[in-house]
Amino acid sequence: MRGWKRTALVVGSGALILAMVVVWTVVDLGTADGVASVVGASAGVVGIGYALISGGAPQQPGTYETTRTGRNTVRNGGQSNTGIKHTGSGGPVRATATDTGDVEADGDGSGANSGIQLD
Numbered sequence: 001m002r003g004w005k006r007t008a009l010v011v012g013s014g015a016l017i018l019a020m021v022v023v024w025t026v027v028d029l030g031t032a033d034g035v036a037s038v039v040g041a042s043a044g045v046v047g048i049g050y051a052l053i054s055g056g057a058p059q060q061p062g063t064y065e066t067t068r069t070g071r072n073t074v075r076n077g078g079q080s081n082t083g084i085k086h087t088g089s090g091g092p093v094r095a096t097a098t099d100t101g102d103v104e105a106d107g108d109g110s111g112a113n114s115g116i117q118l119d
Helices: 004-026 029-054
Strands: 062-067 072-075 079-081 084-086 093-098 103-106 111-113 116-118
Touching: 004 029, 062 084, 072 079, 072 111, 084 093, 093 116, 103 111
Parallel strands: 062 093, 072 103, 079 111, 084 116
Antiparallel strands: none
């Protein structure tokens, strides 16, 4: 959580704590107990609602890196990968490839990869 959301959470929490202290000092403890119960239950409901609406914590990207993969040759419909192959929908991906080697694919259906292949 960053930026204005964090600031709003800190300010809101501080305001609730201050309000509870004021209630405790102004009214009797029985009334303060009831107010604290209502405030706590309300905060819980708001928190659950926020989690359901926002979808929870943002998913961090998967990080992949490949370097100096070397030469890659495949023939007669084969598939070869000397780098990184990422398949599926596993969320966001951050991938880098540097100084990759030469690739050669010969024949129908052949495929060669020396860097990053995202499917």
